Amino acid sequence: MDSQEGTQQPHLVLANKLFLLRHPHVQDIEKVRLKDEVFSAVKSDDMAPLYETLATDSVLERDQRLLDSMRAKIDEEIKKLDEKIADAELNLGETEVREAHLAKALYFIQIGDKEKALEQLKVTESKTVAVGQKMDLVFHTLQLGFFYMDFDLISKSIDKAKSLFEEGGDWERKNRLKVYEGLYCMSTRNFKKAASLFLDSISTFTTYELFPYDTFIFYTVLTSIITLDRVSLKQKVVDAPEILTIIEKIPYLSEFLNSLYECQYKSFFIAFAGLTEQIKLDRYLHPHFRYYMREVRTVVYSQFLESYKSVTIEAMAKAFGVTVEFIDLELSRFIAAGKLHCKIDKVAGVLETNRPDAKNALYQATIKQGDFLLNRIQKLSRVIDL
Structure with missing residues (x-):
């Protein structure tokens, strides 16, 4: 289940196809192709739990014989994995026991059984001593969270990863976690923090299991445009060599960024219209489509009126x-x-x-805070007098 460098995690590829398959703006002819690809992926990995859910939701047609066949293969594979665990516990060392438990956890992830996968990851963690290996288990949990868009699980896993780093941990994993947290922040509409985390990770990006580098740059530019001031945008995005090498490969993105910075508003609106479809069809940005469109227009109108x-x-x-x-x-x-x-x-x-006058606003805030402080002092003096 570990994805090689440069390769997106297969289950996240599948999750994106499922999202597009259910999307109302995707053409029917495209949905036919996506349906075949989803069915092929589900069948090849014996994803019986997911297949059953998709059949219930009428995304795929139910084939009871196929479902029974998948379940039989799963039972057989779990039996083999349990035998390996038992053998490792009797005849081998702690490392082999941990590896056997991890193999079972990864198999549950492969077949799409979320609850059993989480349960088995906890068992594997109890057999794990090294902080780095514990972090890898957290990354597997985070990938599960993003597959099911379970934000509660993602949030708890990120907090757990941060607490593990207090015990130690290498820079490579810390940098990977920034991208995971950035994606979580973007998915929950905290674009400012997402932009900060993505920008910190531009030169150290290795999180190919989540998405390709092109997609990472796409997210970085989109979140930065609505959260950074003009000077920061120039320094961190417009002139960033890592972004310059990729941005031309993504349709409309270069025009979108540069026309905003260069105040070419007519060109900006044309590029903006071209990007709307990409944003609408993005699994993580789609729920915030209308909000993002408003924020971008606020930025560009404010910039124009500033002069x-x-x-x-x-x-x-x-x-x-x-x-x-x-x-x-x-x-x-x-x-x-x-x-x-x-x-x-x-x-x-x-x-x-x-x-608004910044000095006047600061003066009013100071007066307000002063009144609050005086009220607190008066209450405290009455308590002391008593």
Whole structure:
């Protein structure tokens, strides 16, 4: 089950195919191909528990003879694995016992039996002494979590991995964990932390079992655009040599990043439209599609308005290559939501910015904190007097 360098974990490839198979925007002819590939993968690995679930959900057709055949093969394989464990415990050393238990855990992962896999991973951990080997078991658990999108399991496993690193641990595994945590943060809409973790891992990326390096760069650029300021974006993303070597291979991504930084807003919107399909069809980004689209538009509108105290709606519409009606409707929504600090003078057809004064905001916050402190002191003095 360990994936070789440069190869994505087969079960995560399968998870992505299952996601696309259920996606409403994937064409029917494509779904026919995906269905065949999913069925082939399930059949070749004797994934009876998963096959039963997919058949119940009408994703695959139920073939009872095939299901019975899979279960018979599973029973036979588990019997062999149990015999190896018993033999190791009687005749061999602790290392061989651990390896035998690990083999059984990996087999449960292979056949898609989540509960038994987690249970067997715990048994294997009890036979494991080295911190590095315990970390590898956590990575197997994390892969299970991402296969089933079980965020509670992922969160607990990340916390467990961090506590293990306090006992020791090599840099390679620490760097791998950053990517796992970054993917978890991105999947749970914490884009700021995801961008930070991804950027830290650019030059040390070895987590090919999760996704290819191209996909990693795709996630890094997308999360950075909505979370980094202009100066940081230039230093960490636009000029990053690791990103420059890959970004041209990903359709629209280079135009998306560079047109934003160079204030070429018309080109930015064209590239943005080209990227929407990729974001919509991404397993981890799909649930946050609408949110991400809003955040990107907030960033680009804010950047445009930053240069002006007032600007005509017509000039802004022309800069973005859209109609006056579209930009008027867009901005009114963002202003009402408190995302943009400006107001629309509909009669004059002008946008007036009213950016909050940073010094005044700091002064108001200080006054508020001072009042809170005085109230606490007064309450404390009454207690002391008593």
